[in-house]
Amino acid sequence: MKIIDCVIIGSGPAGYSAAIYLARSNIKHLIYTGDIPGGQLINTTRIDNYPGYSKGILGIKLMNEMYKQAIKFGSIVKFNKILKVSFKKKKNYLYTNNKEKIITKSVIIATGSLPKKLKIKSEKKYLGYGISYCATCDGMIFKNKIVAVIGGGNTALENTILLSNICKKIYLIVRNNKFKASKIFIKKIYKKKNVKILFNKIIIKFKGKKILKSINYKNKINNKINNLKVSGVFISIGNYPNTLLFKKKIKMDNNGYIITKSKSTKTNKKGIFAAGDVQDKIYKQAITSAGSGCMAALDVEKYLNYYYY
Numbered sequence: 502m503k504i505i506d507c508v509i510i511g512s513g514p515a516g517y518s519a520a521i522y523l524a525r526s527n528i529k530h531l532i533y534t535g536d537i538p539g540g541q542l543i544n545t546t547r548i549d550n551y552p553g554y555s556k557g558i559l560g561i562k563l564m565n566e567m568y569k570q571a572i573k574f575g576s577i578v579k580f581n582k583i584l585k586v587s588f589k590k591k592k593n594y595l596y597t598n599n600k601e602k603i604i605t606k607s608v609i610i611a612t613g614s615l616p617k618k619l620k621i622k623s624e625k626k627y628l629g630y631g632i633s634y635c636a637t638c639d640g641m642i643f644k645n646k647i648v649a650v651i652g653g654g655n656t657a658l659e660n661t662i663l664l665s666n667i668c669k670k671i672y673l674i675v676r677n678n679k680f681k682a683s684k685i686f687i688k689k690i691y692k693k694k695n696v697k698i699l700f701n702k703i704i705i706k707f708k709g710k711k712i713l714k715s716i717n718y719k720n721k722i723n724n725k726i727n728n729l730k731v732s733g734v735f736i737s738i739g740n741y742p743n744t745l746l747f748k749k750k751i752k753m754d755n756n757g758y759i760i761t762k763s764k765s766t767k768t769n770k771k772g773i774f775a776a777g778d779v780q781d782k783i784y785k786q787a788i789t790s791a792g793s794g795c796m797a798a799l800d801v802e803k804y805l806n807y808y809y810y
């Protein structure tokens with residue numbers, strides 16, 4: 502059976518950037534797209550912070566451009582999913598959902614991260630139409646508008662602080678009676694004049710025709726249901742890395758992020774590299790993912806040169 506030089510698992514900015522670099526170095530590789538070809542960005546509308554697009558670009562268009570660039574240089578894209586992995590010394594076995602078995606010298610894990618969902622029925626309907634999981638990315642869409650941020654941890658508070666400089670008013674909706682965040686953020690939040698904090702409130706419904714117009718929430722103290730008119734909602738209850746497939750096969754931190762060596766994409770297993778949100782619990786942006794995808798490809802090239810060529 503033929504042994505492939507490298508397999509990239511994931512087709513977000515990290516996966517495609519790695520593919521472009523591998524292709525241009527003439528390293529034979531396959532890229533598996535998984536269930537979401539193009540990754541998280543295909544779920545959003547316009548991307549305004551990716552360099553090179555002064556007028557912004559639709560997420561789906563940006564990812565299509567990356568796909569076209571990769572195949573132009575020779576990447577082979579497989580619209581399938583990796584279901585099982587077995588990392589052995591110098592030979593790694595991957596099993597796909599179309600019953601293929603692949604042997605590869607190296608692997609780039611770029612399976613991204615997934616935002617934690619509220620798990621409310623109407624949540625999916627308004628994604629990109631009022632609901633966002635990323636204030637850095639979508640905050641400007643709601644300039645001078647009234648929005649809500651859901652969550653009581655560091656991410657929610659950081660998002661609220663960021664949005665307070667963009668939006669007219671922010672309702673910060675917290676499930677419990679206190680924040681679970683750093684003191685510095687809490688202090689800042691209380692200084693913000695356009696932030697109204699609603700403790701002990703649980704979101705129960707998102708409302709609007711095609712575009713989100715309001716939310717219903719329940720007061721935990723008296724069980725009363727209220728309606729709040731908002732143009733946008735930022736669900737900020739955390740993220741989780743998409744690493745279940747690699748559990749006990751690769752070193753991860755307590756939150757499931759793959760641990761990579763400093764200034765590198767190397768994992769604890771030789772020949773296995775990780776790029777993008779899957780190993781980044783801080784930045785989680787398209788540009789940082791693309792950057793680490795590039796790093797992973799260069800790391801793979803060095804690895805192959807050292808051990809194989």
Ligand SMILES: Cc1cc2nc3c(=O)[nH]c(=O)nc-3n(C[C@H](O)[C@H](O)[C@H](O)COP(=O)(O)OP(=O)(O)OC[C@H]3O[C@@H](n4cnc5c(N)ncnc54)[C@H](O)[C@@H]3O)c2cc1C
Binds near residue numbers: 545634
């Ligand atoms: C709504 C929204 C809006 C955003 N807006 C912006 C923005 O404006 N600007 C910005 O910089 N960032 C934005 N982000 C963040 C950005 O999308 C992420 O940081 C980036 O997509 C991470 O890239 P990635 O390549 O690491 O992973 P992802 O984009 O998450 O891609 C992961 C890939 O892995 C694949 N995969 C998963 N499991 C498997 C498997 N078993 N086999 C094969 N493939 C698999 C998936 O199908 C997917 O293709 C936004 C995020 C969201 C959710």
